[in-house]
Each structure stands twice: as structure tokens, then as C-alpha cells.
Amino acid sequence: MFKLSLLSLLFCLNAHAELRATGDLGVVIERAKGSALIINTSKQKTLAKIEALGDLSHASVVFSRDQRYAFVFGRDGGLSKIDLLQDKVAKRIIQAGNSIGGAISQDGQLIAVSNYTPGGVKIFSAETLELIADIPAQYGDNQLSKVVGLVDAPGQRFVFSLFDANEVWIVDVKKPTTPVIQKFKNIGKQPYDALLTPDGRYYIAGLFGERGLALLDLWNPETGVKRILPDYGKDDEKLPVYKMPHLEGWAVAGDFMLIPAIGQHEVLVIDTRQWTLVKRIPVIGQPVFVMARPDGRQIWVNFAFPDNQNLQIIDAKDFKIVKSLIPGKAVLHMEFTPRGEQVWVSVRDDNQVIIYDTENHAELKRLSAEKPSGIFFSSRAHKTGL
Amino acid sequence: MRYLIIALAFSASAMADKAIDSPSLERQQELHNMLAHDCGSCHGLTLKGGLGPSLLPKALAGKSDQFLVHTILEGRKGTAMPPWKPFITEQEALWIVQKLLK
Numbered sequence: 001m002f003k004l005s006l007l008s009l010l011f012c013l014n015a016h017a018e019l020r021a022t023g024d025l026g027v028v029i030e031r032a033k034g035s036a037l038i039i040n041t042s043k044q045k046t047l048a049k050i051e052a053l054g055d056l057s058h059a060s061v062v063f064s065r066d067q068r069y070a071f072v073f074g075r076d077g078g079l080s081k082i083d084l085l086q087d088k089v090a091k092r093i094i095q096a097g098n099s100i101g102g103a104i105s106q107d108g109q110l111i112a113v114s115n116y117t118p119g120g121v122k123i124f125s126a127e128t129l130e131l132i133a134d135i136p137a138q139y140g141d142n143q144l145s146k147v148v149g150l151v152d153a154p155g156q157r158f159v160f161s162l163f164d165a166n167e168v169w170i171v172d173v174k175k176p177t178t179p180v181i182q183k184f185k186n187i188g189k190q191p192y193d194a195l196l197t198p199d200g201r202y203y204i205a206g207l208f209g210e211r212g213l214a215l216l217d218l219w220n221p222e223t224g225v226k227r228i229l230p231d232y233g234k235d236d237e238k239l240p241v242y243k244m245p246h247l248e249g250w251a252v253a254g255d256f257m258l259i260p261a262i263g264q265h266e267v268l269v270i271d272t273r274q275w276t277l278v279k280r281i282p283v284i285g286q287p288v289f290v291m292a293r294p295d296g297r298q299i300w301v302n303f304a305f306p307d308n309q310n311l312q313i314i315d316a317k318d319f320k321i322v323k324s325l326i327p328g329k330a331v332l333h334m335e336f337t338p339r340g341e342q343v344w345v346s347v348r349d350d351n352q353v354i355i356y357d358t359e360n361h362a363e364l365k366r367l368s369a370e371k372p373s374g375i376f377f378s379s380r381a382h383k384t385g386l
Numbered sequence: 387m388r389y390l391i392i393a394l395a396f397s398a399s400a401m402a403d404k405a406i407d408s409p410s411l412e413r414q415q416e417l418h419n420m421l422a423h424d425c426g427s428c429h430g431l432t433l434k435g436g437l438g439p440s441l442l443p444k445a446l447a448g449k450s451d452q453f454l455v456h457t458i459l460e461g462r463k464g465t466a467m468p469p470w471k472p473f474i475t476e477q478e479a480l481w482i483v484q485k486l487l488k
Contacts, residue, residue: 031423032431057436192466306472
């Protein structure tokens with residue numbers, strides 16, 4: 001009897017000590033070591049390090065809707081499900097040879113992974129990581145294309161682009177074992193990444209092989225993919241691109257969207273009512289991430305090699321640069337806290353994550369991390385397209 | 387006679403090494419970091435391939451040093467491979483190629 005109550009007391013204490021909420025947690029990828037840090041954005045501290053996650057160059061993360069699990073997509077085709085409550089890997093599989101990213105379905109039940117080799121998308125149960133559907137990105141003469149720009153969209157759909165085939169596919173997974181695929185061909189040469197507007201309506205793919213972007217209205221898919229900004233910068237020399245930009249911006253200041261130009265040292269401001277270019281903001285280098293603070297007031301921009309020590313901040317009020325920072329060697333990624341008062345910045349070659357106050361751009365704190373790259377906060381769990 | 391052959395072989399290999407006047411140790415480390423991370427952003431951290439093709443010895447077999455050095459320095463027009471000439475000398479590119487082929 002005594003023994004039993006002691007045991008239950010111990011259990012209680014233990015459970016109490018481990019009580020942890022996950023709404024203010026996040027994951028920092030350590031790309032060289034194949035590990036990830038679990039961090040807390042309220043306490044600004046590292047809670048745990050999860051190891052043996054494989055090749056994490058170009059790794060990305062999505063979160064389960066209950067914000068308990070982080071799904072890490074590794075370059076080597078690894079898909080790891082990390083339990084943020086227990087600081088451990090709940091499940092891990094190798095699902096392909098070479099992989100680029102992933103998404104979680106609207107209902108949180110499915111994980112989709114986009115692969116380079118074998119080119120295609122695979123769909124897994126978020127619960128068990130069992131394979132549910134395999135969608136090879138077949139085109140032409142039985143070739144497989146690399147798949148990029150995979151996002152989740154309303155209506156239990158995934159949307160992605162075929163880099164080698166110049167196509168965009170919408171996959172409806174309401175019946176996950178028999179996905180329904182709608183293909184759009186000749187959307188433009190070499191789509192390299194894509195974004196979904198936060199309302200889930202527009203899917204926009206950036207093109208590497210030609211000028212402009214490809215736009216698909218998911219409310220009216222029958223109207224097909226349209227080209228926007230077909231001749232921006234066509235009279236300018238195309239500058240070399242030492243790192244592919246990412247499209248992860250979204251509409252800011254109401255009707256305007258900011259995206260990185262490619263082959264031009266500019267951020268483009270697009271009026272989303274007519275899909276016209278309203279401004280080209282000159283910046284210090286080839287922009288990689290152009291990210292809006294959650295309230296849309298500021299846009300933070302980082303850059304490709306050899307300008308990757310810099311960050312520039314654009315004010316949405318007049319689309320002018322208000323501040324330039326030099327955080328350190330190889331600034332790779334940034335992530336805003338859910339309501340945007342802080343931004344966390346990874347500085348790869350300095351082995352640091354720097355936390356800034358977004359209001360006055362002051363440095364608040366540094367955390368050490370080994371070759372940190374992507375930073376992902378659990379607030380992404382409730383955002384479409386991230 | 388046998389000694390002579392060994393001596394010859396030795397001097398030939400010494401010459402081959404000479405030809406790629408190795409970068410300083412510090413620069414080697416920089417190039418190493420660059421290969422893993424900056425080249426790695428397209429070719430993968432382990433150079434197994436990504437948006438750009440695999441740069442592992444198997445994938446590069448049969449391609450001449452000169453051709454690969456040229457690709458690194460000049461890039462390839464019409465593809466995502468950019469020219470690295472502004473940041474890497476010809477010697478350094480040759481050093482990288484020999485490293486890739488090993």
C-alpha cells in the first residue's frame with residue numbers, strides 16, 4: 001500500500017516536472033551534424049538536441065496540428081517525426097534517395113514529401129508514417145522530374161511543380177489511396193520553388209529558365225496557369241545566382257506581395273489585384289528569403305553567397321529599406337515569433353542563432369548551434385501553405 | 387634498372403603533385419567549407435546531388451579535369467550552375483576537382 005502510494009507520488013511529481021506546452025516551441029536545424037534543436041521562443045532557450053536525423057542540408061519542417069510533433073524532411077530522403085513533448089524521435093523512415101521538402105494536409109492526417117530522386121511525391125500517414133500513395137512525376141518519354149514547391153492547399157489538396165517538366169500538378173487527396181491529379185503543362189521553364197498566398201487561393205511558381213512567374217488561381221483552376229511579370233528585368237543583364245531563392249513571402253500591406261527577383265539584386269513588389277509589378281527595390285545581393293513580419297509591416301531579406309553576411313529590412317509603408325544589419329558569416333534563414341515581436345536568425349558559419357527585436361532591430365540574445373540553417377516555429381502548424 | 391623505374395615513377399608523381407600547387411591550409415579549409423555548404427546548397431551537403439547533379443567520383447568518372455575546371459570557373463549557360471571565377475582561381479578549381487575525383 002505504502003509502496004503503491006509512493007510510486008504514484010513519484011509518478012505525479014515526474015509528470016508535473018515534465019509538463020510542457022508546445023505552442024511556443026520551435027526547431028532549429030543543424031545542417032552539418034544532422035541534428036535539430038528544440039527551442040522555446042518565450043524563454044529564448046534551447047531545450048534539447050535531437051540527433052541522427054541524416055543529411056539535413058536543405059531540410060524543412062512542418063508541424064502536426066496539435067503542435068506536438070515536428071516532421072523533418074531531410075535531403076537524403078529521411079522523414080523524421082520528432083516528439084516535442086518528449087525530446088525524442090517518435091518515428092523515422094527513409095522514403096526516397098534525394099528529397100527537397102514536404103507539407104502536411106489540411107486535416108493534419110497526411111504528410112506529403114517532394115522528391116528529386118526518384119522524382120515525385122509520396123504521401124504518408126502522419127500518425128504512422130506508413131506509405132499511402134506514391135505519385136511519380138512522370139513526363140515525356142517515361143522520365144521522372146524533380147519536384148519542387150510542394151504546398152498544402154484548402155480542399156485537402158497538395159500542389160507542386162515539376163522542375164524538369166515545366167508543369168504544375170494539383171493532387172486532391174480526399175480519398176488518399178486514390179489521389180486525383182490535375183496537370184497543367186507548359187507553365188514556364190524550370191519552376192524552382194513556389195508559394196501559396198495565405199488565403200490559400202493563389203499558387204505562384206518562380207521560373208529559373210525564363211522571365212516571370214507562373215500563377216494558378218485555385219478558386220478557378222479551369223482558367224489555367226497564367227504568366228505574370230513576363231518581362232521584368234528583360235533589358236538587364238542576368239546576374240549569376242549562387243543560391244536559389246526561396247518563395248515564402250506573402251501578401252503584405254494589404255494588396256501587395258514581395259518576392260525575390262532571380263538574377264537581379266532586387267525585391268519585387270507585386271500588386272495582387274492586377275498581378276502587375278509596381279516597384280523594384282534595389283538590395284545588396286541576390287535575395288534568398290523575403291519574409292514578412294506576421295503583421296506585414298516589415299519585410300526581412302537575406303542573401304545568397306557572396307553577400308550572405310547581410311540582412312536588409314524593408315518598411316511596407318513606402319517599400320524602402322529602413323535598416324541593414326550584418327549578423328555574421330552565412331545568414332541562412334529567419335523566423336518570426338507568432339506575433340512578430342522577435343525574429344530568430346541563423347548564422348551558419350558563426351554557429352549562432354541571433355534573436356532580434358523587430359521594433360528597434362536590437363540584438364536580444366544569441367544561442368549557440370552547430371551550423372544552423374532552417375528555423376521553424378510550431379505556430380506554422382495552423383498556417384496553410386507553410 | 388629497377389631503381390631507375392621507381393625513381394622515375396616517384397619523380398612523375400612528384401610532378402603531378404607540383405602541377406596543382408596546393409592552396410594554403412587555411413584556404414583549403416575555406417574551400418572545404420565552401421564545397422560542403424555553398425556548392426552543397428545545389429549539389430547536396432554530401433555532394434550526392436540536389437538541384438545540381440551528383441559530384442561523387444562515380445558521377446564524374448570519364449570527365450576530364452579540364453572540362454570540370456572549366457565548368458566550375460565559367461558555370462554553364464542556360465543551367466543553374468553559376469560561374470565561380472570571381473571567387474576561385476584556376477588552381478583552386480583544379481584542387482577542388484582532384485578532391486572530387488578522389
